[in-house]
Structure formats: C-alpha cells, structure tokens
Amino acid sequence: xxxxxxxxxxxxxxxAAVSVVAQKNVFYSAxxxxxxxxxxxxxxxxxxxxxxxxxxxxxxxxxxxxxxxxVIMILDPFxxxxxxxxxxxxxxxAAALGLVALxxxxxxxxxxxxxxxxxxxxxxxxxxxSVSRLGQLLFTRFLVPFEATSILILVAIMGVVVLARKRS
Amino acid sequence: MNPxxxxxxxxxxxxxxxxxxxxxxxxxxxxxxxxxxxxxxxxVAFARDLGQLQGQIFVFLVMVVAAxxxxxxxxxxxxxxxxxxxxxxxxxxxMKG
Amino acid sequence: xMTELLWLLPLxxxxxxxxxxxxxxxxxxxxxxxxxxxxxxxxFVLALAAFMELLSLAPGDRRIEREFFTWIAAGDFTAxxxxxxxxxxxxxxxxxxxxxFIIHIYSIGYMRAEDGYxxxxxxxxxxxxxxxxxxxxxxxxxxxxxxxxVGLCSYLLIGYDFHRPAAADAGKKAFVVNRIGDxxxxxxxxxxxxxxxxxxxxxxxxKIASDPSRFPPEAGVGVLTSIALLLFVGATxxxxxxxxxxxxxxxxxxxxxxxALIHAATMVTAGVYMVVRCAPLFSRAPVALxxxxxxxxATALMAATIGLAQTxxxxxxxxxxxxxxxxxxxxxxxxxxxxxxxxxxTHAFFKAxxxxxxxxxxxxxxxxxxxxxxGGLRRRIPVTFWTMLVAALAISGIxxxxxxxxxxxxxxxxxxxxxxxxxxxxxxxxxxxxxxMFRLIYLAFFGEPRHAEGVxxxxxxxxxxxxxxxxxxxxxxxxxxxxxxxxxxxxxxxxLEPSLSLVHRGAVPHFSHALEFAxxxxxxxxxxxxxxxxHRIYLARPGGxxxxxxxxxxxxxxxxxxxxxxxxYDRAVVRPLLGLSERTLWQRVDVGVIDxxxxxxxxxxxxxxxxxxxxxxxxxxxxxxxxxxxxAAVLLYLSLLRS
Numbered sequence: 001x002x003x004x005x006x007x008x009x010x011x012x013x014x015x016a017a018v019s020v021v022a023q024k025n026v027f028y029s030a031x032x033x034x035x036x037x038x039x040x041x042x043x044x045x046x047x048x049x050x051x052x053x054x055x056x057x058x059x060x061x062x063x064x065x066x067x068x069x070x071v072i073m074i075l076d077p078f079x080x081x082x083x084x085x086x087x088x089x090x091x092x093x094a095a096a097l098g099l100v101a102l103x104x105x106x107x108x109x110x111x112x113x114x115x116x117x118x119x120x121x122x123x124x125x126x127x128x129x130s131v132s133r134l135g136q137l138l139f140t141r142f143l144v145p146f147e148a149t150s151i152l153i154l155v156a157i158m159g160v161v162v163l164a165r166k167r168s
Numbered sequence: 169m170n171p172x173x174x175x176x177x178x179x180x181x182x183x184x185x186x187x188x189x190x191x192x193x194x195x196x197x198x199x200x201x202x203x204x205x206x207x208x209x210x211x212v213a214f215a216r217d218l219g220q221l222q223g224q225i226f227v228f229l230v231m232v233v234a235a236x237x238x239x240x241x242x243x244x245x246x247x248x249x250x251x252x253x254x255x256x257x258x259x260x261x262x263m264k265g
Numbered sequence: 266x267m268t269e270l271l272w273l274l275p276l277x278x279x280x281x282x283x284x285x286x287x288x289x290x291x292x293x294x295x296x297x298x299x300x301x302x303x304x305x306x307x308x309f310v311l312a313l314a315a316f317m318e319l320l321s322l323a324p325g326d327r328r329i330e331r332e333f334f335t336w337i338a339a340g341d342f343t344a345x346x347x348x349x350x351x352x353x354x355x356x357x358x359x360x361x362x363x364x365x366f367i368i369h370i371y372s373i374g375y376m377r378a379e380d381g382y383x384x385x386x387x388x389x390x391x392x393x394x395x396x397x398x399x400x401x402x403x404x405x406x407x408x409x410x411x412x413x414x415v416g417l418c419s420y421l422l423i424g425y426d427f428h429r430p431a432a433a434d435a436g437k438k439a440f441v442v443n444r445i446g447d448x449x450x451x452x453x454x455x456x457x458x459x460x461x462x463x464x465x466x467x468x469x470x471x472k473i474a475s476d477p478s479r480f481p482p483e484a485g486v487g488v489l490t491s492i493a494l495l496l497f498v499g500a501t502x503x504x505x506x507x508x509x510x511x512x513x514x515x516x517x518x519x520x521x522x523x524x525a526l527i528h529a530a531t532m533v534t535a536g537v538y539m540v541v542r543c544a545p546l547f548s549r550a551p552v553a554l555x556x557x558x559x560x561x562x563a564t565a566l567m568a569a570t571i572g573l574a575q576t577x578x579x580x581x582x583x584x585x586x587x588x589x590x591x592x593x594x595x596x597x598x599x600x601x602x603x604x605x606x607x608x609x610x611t612h613a614f615f616k617a618x619x620x621x622x623x624x625x626x627x628x629x630x631x632x633x634x635x636x637x638x639x640g641g642l643r644r645r646i647p648v649t650f651w652t653m654l655v656a657a658l659a660i661s662g663i664x665x666x667x668x669x670x671x672x673x674x675x676x677x678x679x680x681x682x683x684x685x686x687x688x689x690x691x692x693x694x695x696x697x698x699x700x701x702m703f704r705l706i707y708l709a710f711f712g713e714p715r716h717a718e719g720v721x722x723x724x725x726x727x728x729x730x731x732x733x734x735x736x737x738x739x740x741x742x743x744x745x746x747x748x749x750x751x752x753x754x755x756x757x758x759x760x761l762e763p764s765l766s767l768v769h770r771g772a773v774p775h776f777s778h779a780l781e782f783a784x785x786x787x788x789x790x791x792x793x794x795x796x797x798x799x800h801r802i803y804l805a806r807p808g809g810x811x812x813x814x815x816x817x818x819x820x821x822x823x824x825x826x827x828x829x830x831x832x833x834y835d836r837a838v839v840r841p842l843l844g845l846s847e848r849t850l851w852q853r854v855d856v857g858v859i860d861x862x863x864x865x866x867x868x869x870x871x872x873x874x875x876x877x878x879x880x881x882x883x884x885x886x887x888x889x890x891x892x893x894x895x896x897a898a899v900l901l902y903l904s905l906l907r908s
Contacts, residue, residue: 010175017179017202021186026194033198036179040205047172047212052227056208059231064201064238071242072194075249090890094188097893098181104900105177111907114170114217134221142225149232156236163243166250188890196886261883 005046013039030068037061051131172213180206193245193255197238204234271331271348274311274358275397278304282390289383298373301386305369305393309362316355327352327763330403330467337406344464347403353764356606357400357538360613364530365393367732371621372522374728375628385425385520392418396531400538404464405454408539412450412503415532416443422527423519435518442512446502450539453495460488470545474767480549493546493553496539497560504536504590506564511831513587517579521624524579529586529620530613537593537609544602545767558598562687562694565591567828569697573704574814574824577634578623581705585660586616588698592675595691601678602765603758607747608671614743615659615668618736622653625729626709629722636705641714645722648730650710652737657706659740661699661792664785670744673785677749680784681776692791699795704810707803749781 016036023029037060044053138146183202190196208227215223249255281304289297319327332347350358369389376385395414402408416439424436454464461469473480473489480489500506505513516528527533540547540557547554565588572584589612596605627634629646643650659666662673672695680688716722724730747757802809814821823829880891 006171006175010171014175014178014182017182020195020198020202021182021189026192026198029195029198033201036202037205040179040209043172043175043209044212047216049212049215049224049227052208052212052224055228055231059235060201060205064235067238067242068194068198071245075194075246075255090886091189093890094185094893097890097897098185100897101184101893101900102177102181104897104904105181106174107904108900108907109173109177110169112169112173117217130221134224137221137225138228145229149229152236153232156239160239160243163240164246184889184893188886188893191886257885260885 002046005042009039009042009046012036013043026072027069030065030072033068034061034065037065048130051134170213170217173210176206176210176213178206179203179209191256191258193248193257196257197241197245201234201238204230269331270311271315271329271350271401272333274308274315275348275394275401277307277311278390278393278397280304282387282394285383285390286387289387292383294382297383297386301390302366302369302373304390305362305366308393308397309359309366312355312358312362315350316359319350319352319355324759324763328467330465332403341462342458344404344406346407347465348401349403349466350401351764352761353538353542353606354400356610356761358397360610361393361396361400361531364613364617364736365389365396365526367735368522368526368530368617368621371525371624371729371732372520374726375522375624376520379520381425385422388418388421388425389522389526392422392527392532396535399535403466405457405466405469406464408542409451409454412499412535412539413447415527415535416440416447416503419443419516419527419532422523423516425520425523426518429518432518435512435515439512439516442509443502446499446509449495449498449502451499453492453499456488456492456495460492466542470543470767473545473549474769487550489546490550490553493543493550494556496543496546497553497557500536500540500594501560502536503539504533504594505587506536506560506591506594507567508830510564510568510587511834514580514583514827517577517583521579521620521627524583525617525620525624528583529616533586533590534593534609534613537590537597537605540594540597541602541606541765544597544765545769547597548600548602548769554598554600556598557594558684558687561591561594561596561598562690563591564588565595565694566690566697569694569701571824571827572701573697574821576636578626578636578639578705578709579620579634581636581701582616582619582623585619585698585701588694589616589660592672592691592694595687596675596678599675599678599682599684599687600768600770601675601682602768603755603761604671604674604678606761607757608675611659611667611671611740611743614736615656615666615740618652618656618733618740619660621729621733621736622649622656625649625725625733626653628725628729630716631720633716633720636708638715638717639709640712640716641710642722643710646724648724648733652730652733653710654706655737656740657702659744661702661796662695662788663792664789665744667740667742667744669785669789670747670749673788674747674749674755676788677781677784681774683774692788695788696791696795699792700799703796703799704803707799711804712807749785 013036016032016039019032020029020036023032037056041053041056041061044050044056180203183199183206186199186202187196190199208230211223211227211230215221245255248260252259254260281301284304285292285297285301292300319329329350330347331350332345334346335343336346337344369386372385372389376382379385392415395411395418397411399408399411399415402411420436420440423439424433426432427436457469458464461472463469463472480487502509513528513533517524519528547557568584568587568591572581572588575581575584589608593605593608593612596602596608625646626639626642626649629642629649630639633639655666659668662669676688676691676695679691714722747755749755802813826832880887
C-alpha cells in the first residue's frame with residue numbers, strides 16, 4: 001500500500017516539479033508548484049509525519065503560494081519586457097552540472113542503508129501521539145530556536161513593510 | 169537505498185536547474201521553494217529512518233524560514249519591478265565587478 | 266607619612282596639567298591660574314614635607330625606595346614603577362618645585378595677555394610632573410620616561426608661540442638635537458641592563474660597589490666606561506654641552522618663564538643630576554670622568570666667550586647657562602659630585618632670577634630684547650634692577666652670595682683633584698662670567714636710554730616682582746648651606762653624603778685651610794677684575810666696546826657668530842643628510858625600489874583580479890550555476906573518497 005502511494009504521489013510530485021520549470025507562464029508554474037507541494041504532503045503522511053503534512057498544506061500550499069499568486073497578479077509579468085538572456089550557455093551548463101550531481105549523488109545514495117542506522121526505540125510514536133510529542137519537543141528542547149523563528153518572522157514583516165512602502 | 173531520498177534528490181536537482189534556467193525572478197523563487205521542499209522531504213525521510221522527531225522539527229523551522237524568505241523576496245521583487253519595470257534577473261546586474 | 270605618599274608628588278602636577286589642559290579652554294582664566302599655580306604650590310609643600318621627613322631620619326637611613334607596581338615584566342626583564350627619595354633627589358625635588366612654584370606665580374603676570382593661557386599652564390604643570398618623575402625615578406627606565414617627558418614639554422613650550430616660524434623651528438631643533446643625546450642615553454641604559462641584568466639604581470650601583478674584582482676602579486677602558494660615556498652623550502644633549510649645545514640659545518624663542526624654569530633652572534640640569542645619580546658608576550670609569558671634565562671645561566669657556574658678543578639679552582643668559590652647566594660638569598668630572606649639585610642649586614636660584622629679571626626688562630620695554638636698545642633702566646624699574654644686580658653678583662662669584670660658594674668649591678675641587686690646567690681655565694671662565702654679566706647689567710640699566718621713541722618703561726606687576734625678590738633672597742643667602750671647610754663644616758656635602766656613599770674615591774691630598782682661603786680670595790679678585798673691566802669697556806668710556814670689536818674684528822665676528830658651529834653642522838651634517846635623503850633615498854630607493862615594489866604588487870593583484878572579475882558579472886543565475894558547480898565538485902570529491 002505504502003509503495004503504491006509513494007509511486008503515485010512521488011510521480012505526481014516529480015511531474016509537477018518538471019512542469020514548474022517547463023511552463024513559460026509563471027502563473028502555471030505556481031499552480032504546478034502547489035500540486036507538487038500537495039503531493040509531497042501526502043508523502044509526509046506516508047512517512048508518519050502527519051503534523052508536517054498538515055503544516056505543508058496550510059502554510060506552504062495555502063499561505064505562501066497564495067502570496068506568490070498575489071504578487072504574480074500585481075506585477076503582471078506577462079506584459080513585462082521580453083526576456084533577454086545574457087548567458088545563453090547557462091542552460092546547457094545547468095543541465096550538465098545537474099546531471100553530474102545526479103549521477104554522483106545517486107552512487108552515494110546506493111550505499112545508504114537505513115537498516116544499518118541506530119534506530120532509537122520508541123522515537124516516533126504512532127499517529128496522533130506523534131503530534132503531541134512534537135509539540136512537547138518544540139516547546140521544551142527546541143524552545144529557543146522556535147522563539148528565534150518568531151523574531152525572524154517579525155523582522156521579516158518589518159522589512160517587508162519598509163521595502164514595499166511607496167516613497168513619496 | 170531509500171526511494172524517498174531519491175525522489176528528494178530528483179526534486180532538488182529539478183529545482184536547481186530551474187533556478188539557473190528560468191529568466192523570471194518569480195519563477196526562480198518558485199524553484200527555490202521546490203528545492204526547500206526537496207530538502208524537507210529528505211529530512212522527514214531521515215527522521216523516520218532514524219526514528220527521531222528532530223528531523224520533523226527541522227522541517228518546521230525550514231518552513232518558517234521559507235515563509236519569511238518568500239515575504240522579503242517578494243517585497244524586493246515589487247521594489248525591483250517598480251524601479252525597473254522588469255522581472256528579468258539579468259537586467260538587475262549593476263553590482264557586477 | 267610623606268614617604269608613603271611619595272607618588273602624590275609627581276601626580277599632583279599631572280592632575281593639574283590634565284585639568285588645565287583638558288578643561289582649560291572652557292574655564293575662566295582665574296580658575297586655570299588657581300589650578301595650575303595651586304598644583305605647583307601643592308607639589309612644593311609635599312616636597313618640603315618629604316624633605317623634612319628625610320631630615321628626621323638618621324643619615325644612614327635617608328634612602329627611601331618605594332616600588333608601587335610592576336611596570337614592565339617580559340621574561341627576565343622587569344621594570345618597577347619605583348620612586349627613590351634620598352638626599353640627592355630631595356634636593357632636586359625642592360629646587361624643581363620651589364623654583365617651579367615661584368616661576369608659576371611670575372607667569373601669572375607675564376603671560377596675562379597671551380593667547381592660550383591655559384595651554385601654557387598645562388604644559389608647565391606637565392613639565393613639573395615629568396621633571397619630578399625624572400628626579401624621583403628609582404631606576405634608569407623610569408628616569409628615561411621623565412627624561413623624554415621634559416624633552417617633550419621643552420619642545421612644546423619653546424614652540425608655544427607656534428605661529429612664529431622662528432619659535433616653531435627652535436622647538437624642532439631642540440627636539441632633534443635632544444634626540445641625538447637620547448639615543449646615547451637609551452643605549453647606555455640597555456648596556457646597563459645587559460651588564461647587570463637590572464635597572465634599579467640601588468641594585469646596579471650595589472653590584473658595582475660590591476664586586477671590585479669585576480669592576481676594578483682603576484681599570485682603563487671597560488664596560489663601565491662605555492656605559493658612562495653613552496649616558497654622558499645623553500647628558501650633553503639635555504644639558505647643552507659641546508657638541509650638542511646648539512639648541513639651547515635657540516630655545517630662547519620660548520616665553521621667558523619657560524626659559525627660566527626649563528632652560529636655566531631645572532631641565533637643562535637633568536644631565537648633571539643624571540651624572541651625579543650615576544656617580545658610583547662614573548667614579549669607577551676614570552676615562553669617562555676625564556671626558557666629562559674636558560667637555561665641561563670646554564663648554565664653560567666657549568659659551569662664556571660667546572656670551573661676550575651677543576646682543577640679545579636672553580641669548581647672553583642662554584650662553585651663560587651653557588657655561589654654568591659646563592662648570593657643573595667640571596665638578597662632576599673632577600669627582601666633586603656634591604659641588605656640582607651645589608652649583609646646580611645655587612645656579613637655579615640666580616639664573617632663574619636673571620631670566621625672570623630679563624623678562625621683566627623685556628616686559629618693561631614692550632618686547633625689546635636687544636641690549637643695544639636698552640640702557641638707563643636703573644631708576645625706571647628699580648626692583649628689577651636691584652634683584653638682577655644681586656643675581657649678577659651671585660653668578661660672578663662675589664662673596665658672600667650663593668654663586669661664590671658653589672663656584673669656588675668647584676674650582677677648588679679641580680685644583681685639589683690634580684687638574685691645575687682646569688683650575689686656571691676655570692678661573693679665566695669665572696672672570697669672563699663676571700665680564701659678560703656686568704656687560705649686560707651696564708648695557709641694560711646704566712648709561713643713556715637708547716630705547717625706541719614711544720616706549721615708556723614701567724615696573725612689572727607685583728606678581729612678577731614678588732618672585733624676583735624671593736629668588737634674590739635665595740640667591741643671596743642660598744650659599745650658606747654649603748659653607749666651605751675653611752669657614753666651618755660643609756653641611757650641604759654632608760647632607761648629600763648618603764646618596765654618594767657608593768662612590769669610589771681615590772686618595773685625596775690634604776691641603777691647608779689657609780691655601781683654600783687664598784684660592785677663594787683669588788677667585789673673588791678675578792671676578793672683581795671682570796666687573797671692573799666691564800665697567801671700563803661698557804660704561805666709563807662710551808664707544809670702548811666698538812673700538813675693541815674693531816681691533817679684534819675677526820675674533821669678534823667669530824664670537825658673535827657663535828664660532829659658526831651651527832653653520833658647520835649645517836654643512837657637515839644637515840646638508841649631506843638632506844642630499845643623501847633626497848637624491849639617493851628618495852629618488853632612488855623610495856621611488857625606484859619601494860614604490861615600484863608596492864605599485865608592482867598592486868598591479869599584479871589588479872591583473873589577477875581582472876581575470877577573476879569575469880565571475881562577478883552581476884547575474885544571479887550565473888552565481889547559482891557556480892554554486893551548483895561547487896556542489897558537484899564536492900560531491901565528486903566525496904564519491905572519489907569512498908571508492
């Protein structure tokens with residue numbers, strides 16, 4: 001069952017990702033990314049991470065991507081000046097380098113054996129319990145980084161306000 | 169060999185290549201999100217393999233950072249567009265040496 | 266009590282300098298005066314208290330050394346911040362703070378109308394601090410700090426009126442010439458450390474005295490001689506002895522109180538003090554002592570002859586100072602260290618008085634310094650006249666004023682030490698001293714007024730005449746603390762004895778008191794002859810000076826031009842150095858080698874950067890491609906590492 005889910009949604013995610021790159025229209029790229037993120041959220045579920053899956057859908061696919069779509073519509077990139085490419089060879093270079101990285105990475109991954117890892121017994125409790133465990137960890141051991149992220153968000157908000165304000 | 173990791177690798181490389189190939193700042197941002205997502209997938213996969221929740225906490229933090237990054241990045245993009253009427257990164261090259 | 270608070274003594278003037286220097290611009294003049302003069306007065310009171318406490322101790326215990334903290338510690342080398350109070354430094358401290366206090370008071374009136382009033386007093390207080398540090402230092406290195414500090418203050422105060430190029434140049438000259446001497450001094454200090462592994466006065470001299478096998482007193486030329494000669498080079502710079510005497514006459518460009526305090530009474534005597542402080546060392550280096558003696562004698566004689574032909578009142582006094590410093594070195598060179606300090610002290614009184622009096626004369630004539638345009642001032646400024654007369658009699662060595670006792674003791678020491686030639690030439694110099702001194706008195710105060718129309722001579726304010734009177738009393742009576750043996754006991758020498766207990770003394774031949782008395786009478790007679798000659802030449806026969814100058818034209822010109830030493834240095838040292846600097850060092854070495862190397866380094870980096878600059882193309886996508894390439898390279902390396 002899990003294998004089926006993996007191949008189904010993994011395939012969708014991969015195709016959507018390729019579509020993000022391949023689409024000429026940014027609007028479609030964004031929609032493809034939402035699809036991709038949704039598929040990965042399903043994979044998170046399969047990986048026994050229901051909380052992360054929920055956050056992925058709510059925050060990522062929901063909030064962030066909506067923000068993207070807003071900006072796309074405000075900026076109206078379709079009418080922007082015709083794209084000119086100052087580095088034509090970059091496309092080929094990127095493809096070649098990506099290929100090299102893929103090959104090398106793949107060979108490295110072949111050596112990865114999850115069974116050889118020291119598994120902590122009872123590390124991840126089943127389903128619902130895992131969410132409460134995560135919450136406990138987040139507010140005890142990882143409290144400082146968690147609070148730091150809220151400051152980060154605050155700073156980002158202020159930065160955005162300063163940046164986007166129209167100067168009279 | 170973990171199939172989730174392979175998928176993560178593929179997603180990441182698609183994102184990387186897209187980042188270099190795309191000639192629109194918005195599209196490049198989407199590719200960055202793609203790469204971050206690939207990394208998140210790897211984190212969760214490792215978390216399960218190791219039986220540890222820390223990986224998922226990492227993902228949580230990455231998402232927060234991604235949200236902040238997207239907000240600031242989009243604001244910069246708006247400013248760029250206002251000033252130069254373009255979203256092509258190649259046109260914003262005044263910092264070249 | 267006071268010995269515990271010894272550190273207060275130099276720090277009080279330092280605090281005064283800090284207060285006036287940092288805040289003086291905003292403070293009213295009255296406050297600046299109060300702080301600066303108050304600081305110097307407080308220092309004097311402290312010095313007096315320290316002196317009294319020293320007197321209350323038994324003579325053998327009159328040596329108080331306090332180490333306040335470790336100043337430098339590097340490996341084997343340690344230097345303490347230590348102050349040393351013994352009879353020698355107590356006498357010096359009293360002279361410095363006493364004369365300093367009097368001159369501070371005088372400056373209130375003299376500097377009243379000057380710009381930068383606060384600056385002047387800040388420098389003066391800083392000078393007092395440095396001088397007290399020099400005098401009280403317990404080791405060579407701390408003494409060097411004070412030594413450099415007084416040099417700095419001297420530079421600052423000579424160039425006090427820095428708008429005038431002459432003053433600025435004189436300051437620079439003093440600084441540079443002193444630097445030559447300071448090189449000798451610091452080399453001497455280094456040699457002391459290399460030889461003894463220590464810099465504390467007490468320990469170094471103790472090692473010298475307790476180890477006669479290593480430092481035999483009769484040896485010809487050894488390490489002690491080298492140290493002594495190097496230290497003496499420093500002394501010649503600071504105390505304006507041949508060949509480094511050229512800066513002191515130029516230093517007269519500074520305000521007159523500065524000339525009185527720094528360039529007559531205290532700083533220039535630092536060299537003498539240093540030689541006497543190192544007397545245990547010098548006394549075991551006979552060759553060095555002979556050098557000191559000869560240099561002192563030559564300087565005394567040469568400066569006295571130059572003083573005869575100068576027309577600037579302050580320059581006459583400056584050469585007189587150089588000459589008297591020569592006397593002090595003569596004393597040290599003859600082994601009569603206490604006589605040298607005695608003369609240092611009396612000289613501080615009457616020479617400070619002469620300078621302050623000269624300042625009063627200049628003040629009265631609204632800035633006139635040329636003796637040829639003075640005259641007849643006797644009745645116009647009586648206080649200045651009478652006090653300066655006392656000083657002139659004192660420096661000429663007329664019984665019973667202060668100069669008589671100290672100078673006579675030096676001459677006697679020269680004779681008793683077996684240097685009859687030195688004695689004769691010293692006597693001649695004493696006669697010349699009386700001659701040039703009374704030339705000054707006659708030209709300035711007697712005869713017809715020759716000053717410009719519209720100048721109305723007036724007596725100085727009481728803040729200036731008060732110090733004159735105080736110094737006149739000291740000049741008149743200061744000699745009695747050191748009565749020579751034929752008039753009783755020399756209490757000054759006996760008081761200094763604990764400081765000089767480690768001095769090596771050869772067998773001193775004994776002479777009768779009658780002979781000593783005869784010598785004293787002879788030196789008074791010579792001084793009177795000098796005064797009489799001055800009277801004949803400069804007062805009794807108008808034009809007499811001109812006739813003599815005409816008859817001995819070449820000699821007169823030589824004296825007037827100060828033996829052309831400055832011109833000689835200019836040709837022999839300054840110009841060759843300038844030529845070397847400009848043609849070889851600048852145009853060849855600097856432009857040809859150093860500049861080319863620097864520019865070449867820059868150019869090569871620039872061309873290399875030109876290649877790498879292509880990467881910095883401002884295109885974010887290409888940066889991303891480079892990152893990806895880097896990632897691929899790292900991964901490749903990792904996979905190669907595994908296989």
